[in-house]
Amino acid sequence: MNNRPADEKKETGRIEAFSDGVLAIVITLLALELKVPTPEGNGPGLLQALIHQWPVYLAFLVSFFFILVIWINHHRLFTAIRRSDNNLLLLNGLLLLTITLIPFGTALVAEYLQSADQNVAAMVYSGIFFVNALLFNALWRYASYKDRLFDANTDLRLAAFITRQYSFGPLFYVVAFVLAMFSALLCLLWSLALAIFFVIPNRTTPELVPEGDNPEVL
Amino acid sequence: MNNRPADEKKETGRIEAFSDGVLAIVITLLALELKVPTPEGNGPGLLQALIHQWPVYLAFLVSFFFILVIWINHHRLFTAIRRSDNNLLLLNGLLLLTITLIPFGTALVAEYLQSADQNVAAMVYSGIFFVNALLFNALWRYASYKDRLFDANTDLRLAAFITRQYSFGPLFYVVAFVLAMFSALLCLLWSLALAIFFVIPNRTTPELVPEGDNPEVL
């Protein structure tokens, strides 16, 4: 079942294009949360008003980098996953559901960061990312189980790397969720550090090489 | 007329990409209806305010899964439809019209779910999906009539499956519309069940296999 010809990328190509569309829209809509302060006659001036909005910028930054991480992850997965079935469509759909919720979570945590309800807001926010991480895991486990959705072109070294990485990934998000119970700011800062750590290339990350290339000779 | 070379996918490729774009935007805009509750001094607290918004979440979920179903359906159709003409452009345009109306219908039913006007809202909402289903039928009938827009690569077993499935599909939406006259909540729950039933793979659903593959040997 796995020694099929190498030209069958088509189906995941469509899933990837649709998911990329959703991710491009979500990452752009994030910035719509940055509101222009309404001019006030005797107000504190624009500069102060802009600085006063710092929770909005912080939440925006965290979410922006997380969506970037999600995009990179999604592509890494679909470099290995090359076949498609109806279960994959459903799992990817649930993944997209959590992704479209990110702007809502971002606005929520920005609005309530300095209020008494900050913990609820931060738990909803980090909860979205936690469920997202779980769904990434579920999708990968489903696709990689007995190489179900791989084909002859799948780089098994990359697949092994993803499996290793995903075995402890959700733990990071559990920490964010627990931190949210104590301080929304702490939760955001941890999440920012996490997203930047994920997005910055490190030695253990294999390059996202175009398929067909031989990673050994790079 | 039907024994043409196999490299003529181009025209429906453009229709599919445009439709996918609209679907990706619509599914993402849905989540913009999830509003952040405005903080209140002596209010009931954020958690209660969020729980109070449950009609918005329910309507969001129903619409999200329906758009997923529409996306899967649209691709299944265009796996079989491989040629294009001006009538197809028009029919697909009308289909897109009903799709862009979904966020409006969703917001409407969420806003009025618990008011006296719930039936009007739910009838508009389920009416959009009913007309959408009718247009899917019209598009399919037009394209499949005497294999009009098929070509040599069209999987006729898939085409027969779609024809069978579409012969009773709109009935489900009539039921939703009738339920809307009695209770908006019942209409939403029925629609949710319907969408989940459609989206969850079942034995009778052929896999969306990449074209050129032979389904028999799967």
Added chain:
Amino acid sequence: MNNRPADEKKETGRIEAFSDGVLAIVITLLALELKVPTPEGNGPGLLQALIHQWPVYLAFLVSFFFILVIWINHHRLFTAIRRSDNNLLLLNGLLLLTITLIPFGTALVAEYLQSADQNVAAMVYSGIFFVNALLFNALWRYASYKDRLFDANTDLRLAAFITRQYSFGPLFYVVAFVLAMFSALLCLLWSLALAIFFVIPNRTTPELVPEGDNPEVL
């Protein structure tokens, strides 16, 4: 200069994809103008409130069909135009500018359709489409002048059809603009008729056949 190899579609492919993206977003954003009526205690009821919004629906419909017409036109042009240069990028950019203004024009005419300022609103609205038609003409004249941006694969019969069609096209929009001075409703109805006339296939319209096909044998 024109007998170049047939594999040089790449550059217009990028222009087309970008333009399609803008068109898909604009056609979807249109529906965001359909606002949910705010529930009123002693108000006229939802059904009446929805019916009362008819100018919004009418303007939405007109603009929706026009964007569909623009999409079909844009693709027809770029079936013939197969090479690219910096002037084409600029002309297409100006075309996109008028396209992104359509939601604004639509909201304007819907808001003022029944007020004393209806003529100004309708003139702005039809003015956007008039400038759009002029830019379509300019782009086509630039590209088709001495077959500047054609190549060996360009269907010259299609090119001749477009030139013929575009020679009188803007006139229709002048009529819409003149009607706007008298009645915004008349202007909208004329525009709707125009858009539907353009979008409905007719005998003189060549099919949008995939390139490489020979239209004579269809």
Added chain:
Amino acid sequence: MNNRPADEKKETGRIEAFSDGVLAIVITLLALELKVPTPEGNGPGLLQALIHQWPVYLAFLVSFFFILVIWINHHRLFTAIRRSDNNLLLLNGLLLLTITLIPFGTALVAEYLQSADQNVAAMVYSGIFFVNALLFNALWRYASYKDRLFDANTDLRLAAFITRQYSFGPLFYVVAFVLAMFSALLCLLWSLALAIFFVIPNRTTPELVPEGDNPEVL
């Protein structure tokens, strides 16, 4: 390392498609800042109200042309850059971050153009474009350093042109930033002139020719 086969465009293809998606959405969202004036009983009339909004139109125009320039630049860069690595993903992500901020900056400068806070608004606005230009530089320097992300198909004449152009490019944005300290209007007019100068083809700009073509014979 550089004499690899010519079919490895895939990875930057994905970056380009994602970036194009973001750019298409941002350029379309810009026009959402054009608000329909609310009808007033004894107000100055729609025409006056529309004319009164001129700062919004001016800021819209400047930003629209700048995004067009960014799109053209991005493609020119990725005509030369043909390989990808994780650093490129990060640099391109930061570039996209500044791009998604443009609608916010545009709304800010339009709102405050005629107020005492105009300088702060214009400095934020031109600051976004300055950081964007710096990131374009950083991305190009990273990719072109020792031909790191080029391959055998990279047009080295185009690469040399870009390096020359980028060596003084950010200076123009410094001027805009300095002008912003004195007058927001002056800053906007300079930026408009800059964007139009960039977007209008000139003798020194090589055509964006499809790869594989020989620019000499054009």
